[in-house]
Amino acid sequence: MSATTTAGVPPAGAAAPGQAAERKQARREVLRLLVRRPGFIIGNVVIGFWVFCAIFQLAPYDAFNDFDLGHLPPSPEHLFGTDRLGRDVLSRIIVGAREVFIVAPLAAIFGVVAGTLLGLIMGFYRGLVDDIISRIVEAFLSLPVILVALLTLVVLGSSTLVVILVVGILFTPIVARTVRSAVLAERQLDYVTAARLRGESGPFIMVREIFPNILPPIIVEMTVRFGYAIFTVATLSFLGVGIQPPSPDWGLQVSEEYSNMIGGVWWPTLFPALAIATTVIAINLIADALAAATSE
């Protein structure tokens, strides 16, 4: 419960020295609220672990060129077993973290940034601007996603950069619609009128006044998109146009191995899938804690 200060406090003349300390205290308060949430701690530990893997790549085996027998089940030697070519699954997951933590966040960030910009403009200006952009966005949404992505990747050629751009662009209209509705609700509030009455420009009101208040749904959207980005990249890889083998990308591993599950070989699919799940859940935990702590 935040402290509600009371009316009728005698006016304080000069209290400037205490000011900086007050602000520091406010920041510390938010941090204290965050640390008290177990979700925030767990989320950070998990993400910290994967980021550590992505940076230091401390794998027991070489993820690319160390071939044992194919499809060995988990054992003390290969904790997570080996894949169809006999590469250590654990090592590939650890090394693959780098791929995942580069491609998916970049694609999600691209989609969210572009979508937020569009959504702000649509929601804020409404009228003709909104109508035109909305129709384009709807047309875009009506196209079969995978087909568009496939065509683009085939035409432009498949590189990591192109995958990031294509996935980001696919996400843009979805994010734009979410942001637009948040902006529409926000611009009804009187503080927007107050800003106009003191002569603020449209972009200022959009970016400085409205944007901070719609940040929580955007952060949530970001985490959701991060999860989807991992899957979309995996799908594209599965179709042969995404991340290319022999990359240890988690999604790619799942798509390469899932057909073997019928034969009882579950480990090369399950462990990369678990890696994806833990990452997505961890990010969601962090986002929830952030949203709750900043709005408390």
Add this chain to the structure above:
Amino acid sequence: MTTTLDPAPVTPPPAAPAALRVEDLSLAYLVRGIPRPVLRGVSFEIKPGESYGLVGESGCGKSTTAYAAVRYLPRNARITGGRILVAGEDITAMSADQVRKFRMHHASMVYQDPGGALNPTTKVGPQVVEAFTILGQGKEEAHESALASFKRVQIADPARVFDRYPYQLSGGMQQRVVIAMALASDPQLLVLDEPTTGLDATVEATILDLVRQLQAEMNAAVLLIAHNLGVVRTMCDRVGVMYAGKIVEEGEARRVFDAPQHPYTVGLLQSLPRRGVRKSDRALATIPGTLPQIGTYLPTCVFVDRCPLATELCRTEEPPVVQLPDGQWTRCHHRERIPELLAAIHDDGTESVTGATNLTLTKVSKTFRQGGHAVPALVGIELDLHDGETLGLVGESGSGKSTLAKTILGIEGPDVGGSITLDQHQLGALSADRPSEDKRSIQMVFQNPDSALNRGWSVRQILGRSVRKLTGLKGTAADDRVDRLANDLRLTQRHLDLKPRQLSGGLKQRVAIARAFAGDPRIVVADEPTSALDVSVQAAILNVLSDLQSESKTSYLLISHDMGVIRYLADRIAVMYLGRIMEVGESETVFAGPNHPYTEALLSAVPSVDGEERVRIRLEGDIPSPANPPSGCVFHTRCHRFIENLCEVTEPPLIEVEPGHMMKCHIPLEELRQLQARDAAEGAVLTSIVGGVGEDPSRPASPSA
């Protein structure tokens, strides 16, 4: 709770069981598993046919008490002690199924927002029919009962209202439907939670009349929760004053309001602008501090932290219940010192000095387009405003007050042909077209500070941005100005670094006012600046507004539905109806009368906390649609002084009937004076003379009584 001190201090053993008897009720809300006490031993009883009001600031526990009376409590509420007896049965001990049956037959509730209480996707008729079928009536029978209940709540055309969706009905009509539903079971107990809060005073008056009449017919007990003390005074036989989950004073309404015996009651009543008090007479009294947070440990007197009479005794010992004549009682150690409070000298008032004309509106009209139809919201407004004066703008909702304010501010552009001039130069139609000097000159204070302050910004950012943008000051000069503004509004440095949500309602509104004053405005438009606040906080805000005005000579355009607030602050008053100004004059002149019949009706509708008897004028139905205004004088359909073959034919001009007093009525001033004096002497009850044409399906064509 010491039971020796707290026996339910009620009148001698009741002959019949009370309709509602609450005995030493304690209730806590679980917050993160920790019980936080909200009610601390509440005791009172209501006899059949009696109405009992609970008053107090928001957060004092009055709504919790009301909901407890029908055992409709949130999941985290725990009754930690005491009993609630309805017609002799203890409802705290009932099973869920028993509670359902009890609610079905014995108690009903009417909520604050009738729009939310009705299902928007179903016609109102079937909704009321359902209330009867639940009671076991057959389909046909229930249908008949529903129509009969519509008649009972004085809906003139039940068959037509029956087939309407809630959104097609006005707020007053919706509330009638809700009441009809609540009365389906002929309850012994009717709980009304702020039943008229969202309604216009004119509609409120008719709903209150209706409730009173029905209550007398049914001999039901009524528990009324209202923040408007005037409503409680007119409606209730007895009242309980609640503070921090405890009733601190109880007694007959006239006793409690005319001779309060608890410092809190005194504080509440003194913070109201009443008995025609004006800013030039005195500043309003305020109750310093705020309610304790819920769950605070309050072993002794609950009011001790805010009480001007508090002594060491009050902090160490719980005050006894002091019995007084006529069943009144109070919990106070220092009752004998109450007269000190009543006689306390308040700060001097502020004299407003009216200067030269600054704002002039000439033939300002505003027409909205709605589905190809022209909807005139403002029609030929002529008005001016002087330096340092407050112009009060009154009228029912839909009368065009807010549109007029928005047009002056440049949020809406007026129609071509009219002009708004500030200091003899033409203002741009829209705020964006106006030079920054003009933007700085006209600023606004909004009704709801939660919406008006950016919740992502600190108070310092909010004020700083306005100062920089409006005055062009930079760096330390701007910071100094922010500090000065904060100081003027009694905000401390600590407040400056907080976000709006960390401030109380009163402080938020101070920030909003400070922002409006950031650029030394010539004119501040205040749209219901205190209607979201408690009376004690309202008093502080009104004082701040009048202090600021006397220092800065700023003009106010004050919109309010509260006549007490208007009377306190306004130097002149403009009365609006259907986008037209019906009357303008000095505040004293308008309140003294004679008035335009519409103003007369508005003034008569206000429930007074002083309980004065006067003429009762009831405006039937709603304000007609501006898209299709009545012919002649637009008010003729609801006017109680309608003259046939004149009013519906010719529209009267707005003419000066005496110096500084303009009126738009066919009846000459002297004749109005005589008519109004006669009616006042007779204590007449007046309603409209002709049947109306407006939107509302139910306007009865009843002649005046």
